[in-house]
Amino acid sequence: MKPKTKVSDVAHRARVSVATVSRTFNTPAAVRENVRKRVIAVAQSLGYSPNPAAKALRMQRTNIVGAVVPTLDYAIYAQMLNSFQTALSASGYMVFVLTVGFDNTHLYEPVRLLVDRGAEALLIVGRIEDDRARTFLAERRIPTVTTYSYQADDPIPSIGFDNYAATRQLADYLVRLGHRHMVMISGPTRGNDRQQSRIRAFREAAAEAGIAKTAQVIERTYSLREGAAVMRSIHADFPATTAVMCNSDVFAFGVLSECKNLRLHVPEDLTVTGFDNQDFAGLLDPPLTTIAVPATEMGARSAEALLNAVKTRQRIASARLETNLIVRSSTASPPSR
Amino acid sequence: MKPKTKVSDVAHRARVSVATVSRTFNTPAAVRENVRKRVIAVAQSLGYSPNPAAKALRMQRTNIVGAVVPTLDYAIYAQMLNSFQTALSASGYMVFVLTVGFDNTHLYEPVRLLVDRGAEALLIVGRIEDDRARTFLAERRIPTVTTYSYQADDPIPSIGFDNYAATRQLADYLVRLGHRHMVMISGPTRGNDRQQSRIRAFREAAAEAGIAKTAQVIERTYSLREGAAVMRSIHADFPATTAVMCNSDVFAFGVLSECKNLRLHVPEDLTVTGFDNQDFAGLLDPPLTTIAVPATEMGARSAEALLNAVKTRQRIASARLETNLIVRSSTASPPSR
DNA sequence: CTGAAAGCGCTTACAG
DNA sequence: CTGAAAGCGCTTACAG
Numbered sequence: 004m005k006p007k008t009k010v011s012d013v014a015h016r017a018r019v020s021v022a023t024v025s026r027t028f029n030t031p032a033a034v035r036e037n038v039r040k041r042v043i044a045v046a047q048s049l050g051y052s053p054n055p056a057a058k059a060l061r062m063q064r065t066n067i068v069g070a071v072v073p074t075l076d077y078a079i080y081a082q083m084l085n086s087f088q089t090a091l092s093a094s095g096y097m098v099f100v101l102t103v104g105f106d107n108t109h110l111y112e113p114v115r116l117l118v119d120r121g122a123e124a125l126l127i128v129g130r131i132e133d134d135r136a137r138t139f140l141a142e143r144r145i146p147t148v149t150t151y152s153y154q155a156d157d158p159i160p161s162i163g164f165d166n167y168a169a170t171r172q173l174a175d176y177l178v179r180l181g182h183r184h185m186v187m188i189s190g191p192t193r194g195n196d197r198q199q200s201r202i203r204a205f206r207e208a209a210a211e212a213g214i215a216k217t218a219q220v221i222e223r224t225y226s227l228r229e230g231a232a233v234m235r236s237i238h239a240d241f242p243a244t245t246a247v248m249c250n251s252d253v254f255a256f257g258v259l260s261e262c263k264n265l266r267l268h269v270p271e272d273l274t275v276t277g278f279d280n281q282d283f284a285g286l287l288d289p290p291l292t293t294i295a296v297p298a299t300e301m302g303a304r305s306a307e308a309l310l311n312a313v314k315t316r317q318r319i320a321s322a323r324l325e326t327n328l329i330v331r332s333s334t335a336s337p338p339s340r
Numbered sequence: 341m342k343p344k345t346k347v348s349d350v351a352h353r354a355r356v357s358v359a360t361v362s363r364t365f366n367t368p369a370a371v372r373e374n375v376r377k378r379v380i381a382v383a384q385s386l387g388y389s390p391n392p393a394a395k396a397l398r399m400q401r402t403n404i405v406g407a408v409v410p411t412l413d414y415a416i417y418a419q420m421l422n423s424f425q426t427a428l429s430a431s432g433y434m435v436f437v438l439t440v441g442f443d444n445t446h447l448y449e450p451v452r453l454l455v456d457r458g459a460e461a462l463l464i465v466g467r468i469e470d471d472r473a474r475t476f477l478a479e480r481r482i483p484t485v486t487t488y489s490y491q492a493d494d495p496i497p498s499i500g501f502d503n504y505a506a507t508r509q510l511a512d513y514l515v516r517l518g519h520r521h522m523v524m525i526s527g528p529t530r531g532n533d534r535q536q537s538r539i540r541a542f543r544e545a546a547a548e549a550g551i552a553k554t555a556q557v558i559e560r561t562y563s564l565r566e567g568a569a570v571m572r573s574i575h576a577d578f579p580a581t582t583a584v585m586c587n588s589d590v591f592a593f594g595v596l597s598e599c600k601n602l603r604l605h606v607p608e609d610l611t612v613t614g615f616d617n618q619d620f621a622g623l624l625d626p627p628l629t630t631i632a633v634p635a636t637e638m639g640a641r642s643a644e645a646l647l648n649a650v651k652t653r654q655r656i657a658s659a660r661l662e663t664n665l666i667v668r669s670s671t672a673s674p675p676s677r
Numbered sequence: 678c679t680g681a682a683a684g685c686g687c688t689t690a691c692a693g
Numbered sequence: 694c695t696g697a698a699a700g701c702g703c704t705t706a707c708a709g
Contacts, residue, residue: 005479009686020696025688035694050476052456056402057686059393060701066457074422081418085411088437097436097457100425119389120403120434139387142342227619260623282564286597288625346702357680362704372678394702397685 008049017045028053059121068309069099069122071113073129077225077253079279079298080128083150086302087126094310106194111135118145124309130154130161130196146312146319150301152197153323160319162305166200169294169326173248173276174208176328180336182246182274185209186219188233188258189250198222201250201278217243223254230257238265245274245337252277252284255291259333270335280329290331297324345386354382365390396458405646406436406459408450410466414562414590416616416635417465420487423639424463431647443531448472455482461646467491467498467533483649483656487638489534490660497656499642503537506631506663510585510613511545513665517673519583519611522546523556525570525595526587535559538587538615554580560591567594575602582611582674589614589621592628596670607672617666627668634661 010021017024019038026034027042034042045051059065068091072080088098099122103113110133117125118139124146131137131149137159140147149161177185187205192198202220209218219241223229230253237244249255255277259269267273269289277284280295301324308319347358354361356375363371364379371379382388396402405428409417425435436459440450447470454462455476461483468474468486474496477484486498514522524542529535539557546555556578560566567590574581586592592614596606604610606626614621617632638661645656 007480010688011686021687022689022696022698023694026695029688033694038694052452053688054397054686055456055458056393056396057701058688060391060397060685060703061687061689063701065393075412075418075425076415076422078413078415078418081412081415085413085439088412088439092438099434100437101429102422102425115389119392121392143344227623231623256620256623260625263625283593283620286564286568286593288597288600347704348702358703359680359682359705360678363679366704370678375678390704391702394685395704397687397701398703398705400685 007054008051009054010051013042013046013049013051016049017042065121065123066095067097067099067121068124068126068313069101069114069117069120071101071103071110071117071125071127073105074102075100078281079296082298083128083302086299087306088302090303090306091310094306096310105129105191105198107132107196108194109133111139114139118143124313126150126305126309130157131159132194132196146309146316148305148308148312148319150305152200153321154196155321155323157321160308160321162308162322162324163301164296164324164326166197167204169296169328170201170204170248170250170278171208172328173292173294174205176330177246177248177274177276177334178208178212178214180246180274180334182337183212183214184217184241184243185214185246185248186221186237186241186244187248187250188230188254189220189222190225190254192222198250205248219244225251225253227253227257227260230254231261232257234258234261234265238267246276246334247273248276250278252279252281252291252293255293255333256283256287259287259289259291269333274334274337276334280327284329285331287333289333292331292334293329295327295329297326300324344391345388346391347388350379350383350386350388353386354379402458402460403432404434404436404458405461405463405650406438406454406457408438408440408447408454408462408464410442411439412437415618416633419635420465420639423636424643425639427640427643428647431643433647442466442528442535444469444533445531446470448476451476455480461650463487463642463646467494468496469531469533483646485642485645485649485656487642489537490658491533492658492660494658497645497658499638499645499659499661501633501638501661501663503534504541506633506665507538507541507585507587507615508545509665510629510631511542513667514583514585514611514613514671515545515549515551517583517611517671519674520549520551521554521578521580522551522583522585523558523574523578523581524585524587525567525591526557526559527562527591529559535587542585556581562588562590564590564594564597567591568598569594571595571598571602575604583613583671584610585613587615589616589618589628589630592630592670593620593624596624596626596628606670608675611671611674613671617664621666622668624670626670629668629671630666632664632666634663637661 014021114136151163153163154161277291277293280293284291351358451473488500490500491498614630621628
C-alpha cells in the first residue's frame, strides 16, 4: 500500500521546508518562481494533496455543506439536489446529503449531525418547524437557507416559491371554470409547511367561492399507487366531484390511470390537476394541467447564496421565485350535473 | 456567537483532564462511574461534540464514504443512492455525492477528489473504464464497489445485475414471439458498460435468430422527449419495425406517448418494452413490459459491503443480483406483415 | 482509574 | 523569500 504523501514528504524531496511547500499552494506569489516550480513538480510526481482533516483543523474551515432533503426518491428533490451539488462542487465544496422524510418538526438531530460532522452551511427543504434546530443554528451562526417555500417573515432566509399563491391561482382558476365539488389530494402535512399552505389556499379559495362544504382534502403519502387508490375512494365517496387537485404530479398520474379503469373521461367527466410539472406531465393522457416549479433554479440559487454567506458572513437575502400555471387539456369546465 | 465547545471546556467544567473526557466517550468502561456521569452531564449541558477534523486527523478515519453517480436526475440512481445513504447514516457514516454523467472513462478526477476530501470508501455506478482511477484505488487500497453491473472477472468487486443476461432474456423472448424487425433505443454508450452489454445482448440475440440485418440500435440521452422523438424517426425510417426495446422506462414512456400521436396501437401495431420497472411502468397505457432492477437492494448491499470492508479490511465479495422480466400488455406477437 | 504529554498533518505569524 | 515553531482539537500509550 502506497501511503498518502504529506507535506513533509514533498518538502524533503524538494529540499525546502514544509512552510514553503504550503506556501507554494496557498500563497504562490510568496515563493520564488524556481522553488515554486520545483515544489509543484515534486508534489505532482508524488500525487500530493493536503490531508483534509489537518487542513480543516488548522483553517477552521471544512468546505463542506449539508443538505437536508425529505427523500431522494422523488424526482423534484433529486433534481434540486442535483443542481445544488453541481454548483457547490464547481466551487470546491463537498456536500453531505441527509434524508429525513417530510416532517420538519424533528430537525434538531439531523441538523446537529450535519454540523457536528463539519457542515459549514446548510440547505433545508421546507420551513424549519423545530425551535431547538433554529436556536442551534442561530447560536452557532450556521449559514442556512430553506428552500421550496418562500417565507417572507422567517428569520431564516428562504429561496423558494409561494406555495399558497401558486395553489390559490390554480384553485381560483378551477372555481372560475365553474367547479363546485373539488377534492385536493395532499402529501404528508405534519411538519410540512408547503402542504399546509396549499391546503389553506384551497380552503380559502373554496370558502370565498361559497363552496367550502363540498371541498375535501385527502392526505396521502406520495406514490402512484396512492393516487390511484385515492381516486377509487373519491369515486365511491364523493361521486359529485368534478375536479381533483393533486399536490403532486405523481398523484395525478395515478389518478388519471385509475380514471381509465373507472371509465371516467378526463376532462369531460373530471378535471385533474397536478403540481411540479415533472417532465411526464405533458405526456400523460390527457396532458396534465399543473404548476411548474423552479427545482433546478432553487438548487443553484441556494448553492450560490450559501457559498456567498460562507465567504462574506453576510446575511442571505430571501428570494421569491416564480411558478407557472400550465394549463393543458386535463382541465375544462365541469359537465352540468 | 456561541463558540463550539471542545474537550478542554468540558474537562475544565467537570474538573478532570481532557484525557478523561475523551475516555468517557471512547472507552467508558475505563472511567469511574461517578466521574463518567459528571462528564456526560457537563458535556450534555455544553452541547459538546468532538471536532470531526481533529478526530479524523488523530484517528486517521473520517467516517465518510463517497458515491459517484451519473446523475440524481434519474429515478433509478436517486433511489439507489437513497437506500445507500440511509444505510450508511444508520452506521454513523456520512456520504459525499458526486455526479459525473454516464461516461466512466474519466473517473480519475472525481475519484481523486472524493478520496482527497476524505472518503474512506467509494461506491461507483458502473464499471470503471479509467486505468488511472483503478491504479489509484488499488495503490491507496480504497475499498470500492461498483454497482449496477455485475462483473464476474473484474478485480474491483461489483454488486449489481447482469445487464447482458437481462437484456438477452427479453430479446430472446421477443424473437420467440416472432419479431423480425427490432429496434433498441440505448442510453449513452461511451464509457458505459451497462449499455454496451445490453447492445451486445441485443445484437447477439438478433444474430442467432438470423435477423441481425434488421436489428437497429439508436443511441440517445435519457429523456421522455428523446423517446418520443426517436419513435418518430423509427416510424419514418424503419416502418417495418414491430418491436422497440427501450433501455429505459423513460424512453418507453416517450415512445408510447408518441405512438398515440402516430395512431400506432401498442401492442397490435408495435411492441414496446422498457427497462428498470419504474413505478409508472405498470400504469402506462398499455402497461409496459419491462425488466425490474434491484435499485434499492443494490444501494443497501453496497453500503453493507463497504461498511464491512472499512472495518475488517477484507476483500469485498461481488454479488450478482436478480432482475425480473415483467411481461405486461405492451408486448404481443407482431402482426403479420 | 487518572493525568501529562506526544503527535496526527497542516498553515501562518514571527524572525531572519 | 525562507525556515523553525506554534497550535488547530482530538486520542492514546505511558507512567503513576
